[in-house]
Amino acid sequence: MRIKFDPRSKLCTILFASVLLMLHLSFPLEIFFVTLLFFLFLLNGDLKKGLIYYIIFWLLVLGDYFILPYVQNTWLSLLSFLFVGNRRLLPTIMAASFGMSHTKISEWIAALKKMGLPFAIIIPLTVLFRFFPTVIQDFKSIRSAMKYRGIAVTTLDLLIHPLQTMEYIIIPILMSAENTSLDLSAAALVRGIANPGKHTSVYEIKLRVQDYLLISVLIFALIGGRWLQ
């Protein structure tokens, strides 16, 4: 059984992770938060992913612990720096990974609507999410076309001649981007995106018990963490 979290509480988790990265919070709080994330992965049905992150975290902690006595050695101190740096980044990566899994882009959009973000921000965001995969597909086709023409056959060529690469890729990409954007606008307009009346959402965006719990735990952790320091 998977427990589903609302996009908004996922967003809170990601924000909390960023705060943790910026403000230096205590090491116990870090352990607490990573453990919490591990359990969130569990509840979300991603045991394997959660376990991998969790093990990496403890390996980094242990690595640092064993190296710490020898920081006078330049190389080992560099290694220690890497361990600590990666450990500090890990919660943010975990939170983002937790946030993005099992939540469709359409649900994120619906949540943003619910949070009262203006349409002028939501529509460009929607288009962006839709536009990127199309441009990536086009990019792949252009790469194949270049290979058939004998232009920059290997990826190395692409890197050695960046200007040439830009020239060859940009013209077709711009052409197709223009067509894509016109077609997408047409598809959205004929299905009423410009309707000034109220819009609804097919996704039920509602905070449930688990969301309230998660958000309050995060808030208490934040306040408690600051207070303890």
Add this chain to the structure above:
Amino acid sequence: MIDLKNIQFAYDEAPILKKLDLQVKAGECIVLCGKSGCGKSTLLRILNGLIPELYEGDLTGAGIVFNDDFFQKEFYDYVKEIGVVFQNPKTQFFTNDVYSELAFSLENYGVERQEMLERIQEITEQFSLTDLLEKSMFHLSGGQKQLVAFASACMLQHRLFILDEPSSNLDEATIGYLRAYLLQLKEQGMTIILSEHRLHYLTDVADHYFLMEEGMIRERYTAKEMLAKSSDEINQLGLRTLVLPTLEKMSQPDLSLQQEKKVVLSCEDMTFHYRKQKNSLVIPSLTLTNEYITGIVGHNGAGKSTFSKVISGLLKPKAGYLLFNQQKITPKQLIAESYVVMQDVNLQLFFETVEKEMTVNAKEVADFEQVVEMLNLSHLLERHPQTLSGGEKQRVAIATALLSGKQIIIFDEPTSGLDLVHMHEISETIKWLHQKNILVLVITHDQEFLEKTCHRILAFEQGEIIDDYFIKNK
């Protein structure tokens, strides 16, 4: 239902529609047919309101649609009454997964969630889309995308449906679904207006055929009048066949004497699969030669494109090997010998003039004059390739392939969205390539085109060749 008079339209100077009148009764199905550039698409854009809402131009005329003055309409109220399906499956969905795509128009008009869920349920059953419901739009085949687009156009209770060449990227099986959907709408009493080049699937759907020419409706035929015409008469009107040809199998014809130089490509025990997937291509043994123009057929997603990428050296086979003129060849060497004319030919033209496009990396410069003449490019040499029409772009791409000395040329759906004249043109070009000893392969759904062009057919299904035969060429 629709009564429009004196419609005139121009994007810039040149008028596209000239004093066009259009009357359609409720519950009718009208097919707009005619050559490319006759104004069909423009007329549909006016009817779906995208002219002038999205595409700007000079529109005049008078009339009513749904009992309201058409020229005073509020765009977002008007489109609520119509369902629209476009031509290109790739760019006519707006969200990222099927479920939200179906909900999209309902969301925009503020339909309550409960009602939305019921309607999605109803439509998924009606269009048999249950298996696709949770999928990402980007993982669907072109045909599946088009069916979802059709279903999502039916979500709101519309009265009028407007479809712009909905079949042009579809295989015959998917066209069968499309036809069934159209019949369902008709039974429900909907009015349908569609433009189409491939007419064969519409014979029991259409009530009237409007033949357009140079921005006017030249003739109006009832379904009965249209069906009474002989295939020659249909061709004389510049239209494509009403009766889908069945490919006539025959024993291997002997064309070998025509070829001065043989090009042979064969593969042995070849397999290919994408990362983390099962084998998507399995070919125990196959020999392709330039004696025959070979057509490659199969459903959307049957492995035709993967096959073309492997035998042109773009993808490396996971097992087995390829032989080029009896010599083992690596993918890297093979790609130097082959060229694919892609469906979206825009993505393979890189330079600022046609002449430069043709001469960069050219090996066979001596052939320049001949190629230019044969492909009818002499008046286009100074133009920017991206400003040409679709057919012209195709010819430029073919010219670049010839001049860089390619011996294998593969066409990916060269006739999608082409009218009769342009289809004949590309067919002639392919035959000319065949005479020039090029090994030509054509991936296509278009049976009329196959029958006119190809000698040998390879049928694909789930990554395997399930049939390999020769057909009578007409």
